[in-house]
Amino acid sequence: MKSELPVFNLDYRPDTAGHFGGYGGKYVSETLMAALDDLNLAWQKLRKDPEFLAEFDYDLSHYVGRPSPLYHAKRLSAEVGGAQILLKREDLNHTGAHKINNTVGQALLARYLGKSRVIAETGAGQHGVASATVAARLGMQCVVYMGEVDIHRQAINVYRMRLLGAEVREVTSGSATLKDALNEAMRDWVTNVDNTYYIIGTVAGPHPYPQLVRDFNSVIGREARRQMQEQFGCLPDALVACVGGGSNAMGLFHPFVDDTDVPMFGVEAAGRGLETGQHAAPLTAGRVGVLHGNKSYLMDDDNGQILHTHSVSAGLDYPGVGPEHSWLKDTGRAEYVAIDDKEALAAFHQLTRTEGILPALESSHAVAYAVKLAASMPTNKLVLVNLSGRGDKDVHTVAELEGIEL
Amino acid sequence: MSRMNRLRQCFDTLATTGRTALVPFVTAGDPSVDTTVDIMHALVDAGADIIELGIPFSDPMADGPVIQLSSERAIERGVSLTTVLDNVHSFRQNNQNTPVVLMGYLNPLYRMTFSVFATKAATAGVDAVLVVDSPPEESSEFEACLKQADISMIRLVAPTTTAERMRLIAKNAGGFIYYVALKGITGAGSSNNETASSLQRIDTMRELSGLPVAAGFGIKDAESAAAWAQVADAVVIGSALVTRLAECSSSEQACDTVKSFLAPIRTAMDNVHK
Numbered sequence: 001m002k003s004e005l006p007v008f009n010l011d012y013r014p015d016t017a018g019h020f021g022g023y024g025g026k027y028v029s030e031t032l033m034a035a036l037d038d039l040n041l042a043w044q045k046l047r048k049d050p051e052f053l054a055e056f057d058y059d060l061s062h063y064v065g066r067p068s069p070l071y072h073a074k075r076l077s078a079e080v081g082g083a084q085i086l087l088k089r090e091d092l093n094h095t096g097a098h099k100i101n102n103t104v105g106q107a108l109l110a111r112y113l114g115k116s117r118v119i120a121e122t123g124a125g126q127h128g129v130a131s132a133t134v135a136a137r138l139g140m141q142c143v144v145y146m147g148e149v150d151i152h153r154q155a156i157n158v159y160r161m162r163l164l165g166a167e168v169r170e171v172t173s174g175s176a177t178l179k180d181a182l183n184e185a186m187r188d189w190v191t192n193v194d195n196t197y198y199i200i201g202t203v204a205g206p207h208p209y210p211q212l213v214r215d216f217n218s219v220i221g222r223e224a225r226r227q228m229q230e231q232f233g234c235l236p237d238a239l240v241a242c243v244g245g246g247s248n249a250m251g252l253f254h255p256f257v258d259d260t261d262v263p264m265f266g267v268e269a270a271g272r273g274l275e276t277g278q279h280a281a282p283l284t285a286g287r288v289g290v291l292h293g294n295k296s297y298l299m300d301d302d303n304g305q306i307l308h309t310h311s312v313s314a315g316l317d318y319p320g321v322g323p324e325h326s327w328l329k330d331t332g333r334a335e336y337v338a339i340d341d342k343e344a345l346a347a348f349h350q351l352t353r354t355e356g357i358l359p360a361l362e363s364s365h366a367v368a369y370a371v372k373l374a375a376s377m378p379t380n381k382l383v384l385v386n387l388s389g390r391g392d393k394d395v396h397t398v399a400e401l402e403g404i405e406l
Numbered sequence: 407m408s409r410m411n412r413l414r415q416c417f418d419t420l421a422t423t424g425r426t427a428l429v430p431f432v433t434a435g436d437p438s439v440d441t442t443v444d445i446m447h448a449l450v451d452a453g454a455d456i457i458e459l460g461i462p463f464s465d466p467m468a469d470g471p472v473i474q475l476s477s478e479r480a481i482e483r484g485v486s487l488t489t490v491l492d493n494v495h496s497f498r499q500n501n502q503n504t505p506v507v508l509m510g511y512l513n514p515l516y517r518m519t520f521s522v523f524a525t526k527a528a529t530a531g532v533d534a535v536l537v538v539d540s541p542p543e544e545s546s547e548f549e550a551c552l553k554q555a556d557i558s559m560i561r562l563v564a565p566t567t568t569a570e571r572m573r574l575i576a577k578n579a580g581g582f583i584y585y586v587a588l589k590g591i592t593g594a595g596s597s598n599n600e601t602a603s604s605l606q607r608i609d610t611m612r613e614l615s616g617l618p619v620a621a622g623f624g625i626k627d628a629e630s631a632a633a634w635a636q637v638a639d640a641v642v643i644g645s646a647l648v649t650r651l652a653e654c655s656s657s658e659q660a661c662d663t664v665k666s667f668l669a670p671i672r673t674a675m676d677n678v679h680k
């Protein structure tokens with residue numbers, strides 16, 4: 001077993017042009033190329049700058065509340081009757097999800113680049129809230145783009161963003177969900193590129209975003225690796241994380257990629273079932289294409305039009321996925337599976353009942369797969385699940401699905 | 407006439423008369439599937455020198471609401487890349503001279519595969535393509551396929567493009583250079599050609615690439631078209647036309663709209679003396 005990894009290790013991927021094998025890259029219009037080059041230059045320098053890293057570290061400890069605990073879910077494990085299930089408690093972070101790791105880092109980057117205005121896209125609203133939070137803290141103007149559909153199903157987060165002083169702009173084009181919010185944020189960025197920093201919320205988008213969002217979230221995996229050694233004296237027998245764009249999964253996986261005896265499972269949203277086509281599982285049921293500035297797996301029709309997706313969880317309702325996941329899939333280093341709406345809801349209830357932890361619907365997908373996986377393993381094995389966020393934001397959705405009026 | 411020649415011939419002819427190319431943009435399949443070819447002919451009759459035909463895409467990141475909505479409508483009508491190529495093929499039955507440039511996003515072309523697309527586009531009579539999200543850094547395979555089919559790759563230059571990138575872009579460009587006249591999306595406010603840096607970029611690109619330079623984005627009427635005609639070799643007008651076409655319910659109405667909209671623009675551009 002290796003000792004603790006240095007910050008932002010594994011420098012060999014992506015290559016200097018942002019490619020993970022054949023994936024990733026910088027498929028954007030010319031207007032943004034200079035801004036991306038500037039950002040890349042800054043990031044390649046700052047990710048090795050001890051002062052910057054120390055400031056990031058300080059914010060993670062004192063503002064986000066890290067390290068997040070690694071919690072042994074004993075009652076859940078006993079009920080499942082298989083491997084022990086361990087939860088990496090990203091739900092306990094300030095603002096309630098892993099998203100804040102990334103926004104704290106990108107806010108520092110925005111300040112370094114001298115930008116006074118930040119923009120973000122959001123699906124579940126967690127990234128929007130996390131962006132509005134760091135903007136409030138640094139006194140920056142903040143605009144969050146959010147699909148009309150998501151605004152309705154994540155009303156609490158919309159109000160939170162407004163309380164934080166952000167302007168939430170409704171996006172009605174296309175499917176009016178996360179992908180369309182991302183398009184709209186890109187359009188804003190192209191227009192206001194001089195004074196605006198775009199905080200992308202996941203490991204997608206053009207280079208260097210997949211790398212830098214991964215870098216900021218890799219604190220999850222670094223901590224988990226250390227906590228495993230401290231608490232159990234070994235590495236886990238499996239890692240499980242949900243995959244929307246893939247940031248919480250990449251954050252957990254990244255520091256373990258070279259530990260090839262640790263299997264990694266990314267859990268996509270099977271929605272109403274893969275066979276219905278109403279899902280959000282590009283790695284499981286899609287194919288390679290180009291969307292939102294990078295080449296990766298995605299969901300499109302035979303004419304190359306991006307498909308509308310469905311998932312009960314807004315944060316997984318996205319037809320693309322970060323390019324590094326495509327690379328991990330093709331190399332076989334990670335395995336990608338899918339959990340449908342019903343299974344996710346069942347896991348939501350099971351974790352709430354057995355452990356007193358209300359998971360986000362996104363994270364419930366990871367829990368659901370971990371339960372399946374653990375059930376097939378002996379009781380002395382350890383399955384580590386990234387509990388990417390808390391479920392308070394989803395209480396209305398769950399109640400509505402179950403016909404309960406609040 | 408070979409395809410590369412159609413564009414060159416067009417600019418050569420214009421140069422001898424000191425005129426600037428008028429390049430209208432329309433989305434294929436909007437306002438209806440059947441009107442597109444009629445509209446293309448009407449554009450030529452109204453003084454268009456080159457036609458830019460938009461391939462509808464579900465996620466047009468560089469486009470404003472007008473072209474987004476027109477793309478959405480076209481997709482709902484079942485318009486695909488194949489339909490667009492059929493449109494060009496039909497247009498070519500009665501027009502052998504007017505260059506046609508396809509404008510769109512990479513994924514539909516990637517899905518068809520670059521080599522199949524290039525072959526079909528050449529057969530249909532396409533002269534050049536402009537793919538917004540395919541910068542030189544990511545285009546080697548696509549470029550090779552286009553080259554083999556004798557189709558030009560139009561390259562964008564933006565107000566933010568650095569000197570170093572201008573050299574890279576010039577090296578990879580064909581047909582003409584497309585100068586994005588504003589920092590923003592199609593249909594945005596209005597573009598301003600007064601800035602010294604715009605003029606300088608246009609001159610630099612002309613020099614580096616040896617190609618004509620078109621200006622587009624935010625050009626919407628006779629006044630803005632004439633202003634850009636003073637500095638550019640071609641002027642692209644998109645959203646302003648697409649907005650008007652969206653309101654047309656018949657082919658006749660669409661063709662009349664094209665004529666009445668383009669006529670004053672053509673006149674204003676022809677009154678510019680360089």
Ligand SMILES: Cc1ncc(COP(=O)(O)O)c(C=O)c1O
Nearest residue numbers: 126244245246247248315362389
């Ligand atoms: C709690 C939570 N988990 C997961 C996700 C999915 O994003 P990613 O795959 O980038 O981690 C979201 C997105 O909004 C989220 O809020």
